[in-house]
Structure formats: C-alpha cells, structure tokens
Amino acid sequence: MAKTFWLILTVAAIVWYSIVTVYVAIKGAGDIREMLASLSENSNGNDEE
C-alpha cells in the first residue's frame, strides 16, 4: 500500500506541476502586465498632483 501511495503521489506531482507551470506561465504574464500598468497609472496620477 505504501508503494502505491508513493506511485500515486509521484504521478500527481508530475502531472500537477506540468499543468500548473503552463497555466501559471500564461496567467502570470497577464499579472505582470497588469501590475506594471497599475504602477504606471499610480505614478502618473502622483505626477499630476
């Protein structure tokens, strides 16, 4: 049973990590764009003040 547990966990780890890597890569790029845009906006707002 212990061997089965580690087999399931290993497969889960590889599959999860592969999917998350692709998903986070796509979504994370969007987060970076938003973050930099927001910082730019705030900075322009402060300049106008």
Place this chain on the structure above:
Amino acid sequence: MTNFNWLVDGSIVGFYLLLTMAAGLYVRKYVGKVEHFLVAGREMNVYLGIASLAATEFGIVTCMYTAQNGYKYGFAGATPGILMALAMLIIGRTGFVIKPLRDSGVITIPELIAKRFGPRIRWAAGVVIVLGGLLNMGVFLRVGGEFLVLVAGIDPQYLEIMMTVLLIGVAVYTILGGMLSVLVTDFLQFVVMSAGLIAVTVLILMNVGWERLVNTVETTHGAGGFNPFVNAEMGLPFIVFNALLNFAVVLTWQTTIARVLAAKDSQTGQKIYTRTSFFFVCRFLIPGIWGIAALAILGNVDNSLEAMPRMLVTLVPVGLMGILLAAMLAADMSTDSSYMLTWSSVIYNDILAPFRRGRNWSERTGLFVNRSLVAMIGIFLLFYGLWYPLKGDLWTYLGVTGTIYLASISVILIACCYWKRANSWGAAASIVVSAAIPVTYLVMEQLDGTKDLAKAVGPYYSGIATYLLSAGAMVAGSLAKPKSIDQEA
C-alpha cells in the same frame, strides 16, 4: 566526465542569463518609492505570486538536500515536503495569522510585533530574524557553486570567480529594481526551472524506470524507505519536529510570508498559499526521485550530498544539460535575489527603525539605503559563503540557524494575533529561550564532555523542546508581568 557542451549547452545558459538580466533591469523605471522597492507597491496578483513563491523557495541548496534525503531515506525522505504542503494548505484556507498580518498593512513581521509589544521587541525580533536568515543563507553560494562545477565539469579553481560573477548579476537587478525585478525574474525563472525539473524527471523515469527505483529503495532501506514512522533514523520525533518546523516556516519565514505581504489583499495572499501548497510536495519528491536514481545507478558513495549531481552528469544528454543548468541557475538566482531583498527589508524596516524615527527620510534616501543594504548583504555572502569555507554538516547547520529564528517568532506572531494577555516580557523570554536551546545543543555536539549526551538527545527532541519551551516562555513571561505595568505600557 560530463555531457556539458560549451557550444550547445553554453549557448542555452548564456541566452537564459541575458534574458533574465534584461527583464530584471527593464522594470527598474517603475521603482519610485520604497513601497515599490520592498513590496512591489502591493500590486502582486495570484499567479505571479505563485510563480514567485515557488521559484524563491526552490534553490540549488534545496535540490541538493532534498535529493540527499531521497538517497539516504528513500521515498520517506519526502515527508517534510508533505508536512509543509499540509501546513500551507491549512493556513491558506483558514487565514490563520496571515490574514491579520496582511490586513494590518505591515511590510515585515517585526513591524506587527511592535504594535503589540513595543519597539524594543521589534528591534530584537529584527536582529534574530536577520542573524538567522543571513547565517542560513551564507551557505547557498558555495553549495550552488559546487553543484554547477560538478555538473558542468568546470575546473574547481574557477568556482569562486564564477559564483562572484553570478552574484554580481543578481545583485545588480535586485539593487536597481527591488521586489519588482525579483518578481519579474522569479516568473521567468519559475518557467525555466519547472521545464528543466520536469524534463529531467521524465528522463530519469524513462531510463531508470519506476520498478528499479522502488526495488532500490526496498533493498537498501526496507519498509523504512516508504514509511517514515518505521524508519530507524526518522520515526515519530522526526515527524513531530518537521511538523512544527514547517508550520513555523509557513507562518514566519520572511521570504515566504513576503509574498503574502506583497499581495493585493489578504484574500489574494491566502489564495497564493492554498494554490502553491502542493508545490512543496513536488519540491521534496521530485529531487528525492533524483536522489533515489543516484542510489540505483551509483550505489554507495562517500559524500551523499554529491550523489545526485554525479548521477546527472552520467545521464543527461547534450541540449537537455543546458536546459538543466539554466533551470538550476534560475532556481539559484531567484532564491538569492529574494533572500537578499528580504533580509535587507527587515534591516531597513525594523533594525534601522529607531534611527529613522523623527528624521522623516525622503523616498530617495529610503531607496538609496535599501539598495546599499542589498549590496552589503551581497558582499557578506561572497566572503562568508565563498571565500571562507564552512565546515560541518549542512542540514544540521540549516536546521539550527533556522530554529533560532523560527521557534520564537512563530510563537510571538501567534500570540500577537490571538492572545490578548501576551506582552513584551513573554516575547522577550521566548526570544531568549528559542536562541539558547539550539545554540546550546550545537555547542554540546562539539564538546567532548557533552557530545554523547547531545547524541542521546538527538536533533529532533532538541528541536521539539525549543518550540514547546519557547511557547511556555511566552506564556510564563506574559503572566509574570504585573498587569499594572502592562497597562501603563
């Protein structure tokens, strides 16, 4: 003998390094205030947070000792990763400590501690955190360098020069762009690191095979290689100690909690924790499999820490070797940059707080000081980690330096958030006890008159005692302080 090819693999590594430097330097124009430098203006969202947390908490040192765990203990060696994943999941779901911490708007943990226990405890906490953190980090460069030298087949006489050049590159974008550069480069490093880890793991499973890995563990470690409770070198004390340790790490390790503090709000911080939690299973299990593969291929070796890199040298072909090296460099650079920034932020925000009070430093001055601190930490790392060789067992060293900080700060933070009776006496007592026990244990291990006793006690019972007595000291110290003095304060 290595499969590293300077033309093919060297080009892959070179391209990756250039891309990282360019990205790190590009965002420096967005840094206008200290808040941008330290916590990216608190504009970090979930997926960037996940990438950054994962990249920061996986460096070459992590890969080395988790692989060593796999080599020495089989699959059971991944148990600390499972415990950390559980801790992060529970804390993320419940918001235990991290919700009030993020909602308070502080930049560092000592800043929150000051609100309850006063500036002196804040200062003491800051000192303990930075001391533990810097001593802990001091070994990263050398261990990382030794891995790269082994895998790339570089002449060891160039180790110091190579790591110096790498550190300077990391320091440049960290100094200029702060947390913004760290986040953007962490993101790139996460993608490259993950691709390398997955590719090499698949290669190992295809070449070595699951059956052979399992048979190797069974032959070498027996049932203890699959079940930590029956492993002669682990058992219940190991599980309990690692449960406490990882719970404390998730709550208080500054580089981890920094992702919560940089998040848009506490809800985002909690999501980052919950959704990253399973990564910590991967963090131990994947390199652990590499370690088991090293055992299967190489058998017994003199230095178990070197088993995994020596195995990779024989297995990984040209092309993939370049990706692997880029992946490991990515892992190391993300860790180094985050750690340098983290400890400098605690120095600036907490240790220098008494000197900043009443002076009203401008944003420009604040940025200059922060950048100088990062540079000084980089210099410390070079001399402590590279040019002054360390002696002794690596994991014990990391465990002791970590526990000095973790035991007291986790107790203080929990009390700060949830126990109204907690006060500065309890906090001070907790800090003293938390430092005294692990240091005493380490000294006892070295002295002829006490090393047998230290061995009989063992690191796990010593560690458990540190956490329990630190909590006891918080309670006893707090209750000992007369209420009249407490109310005056």
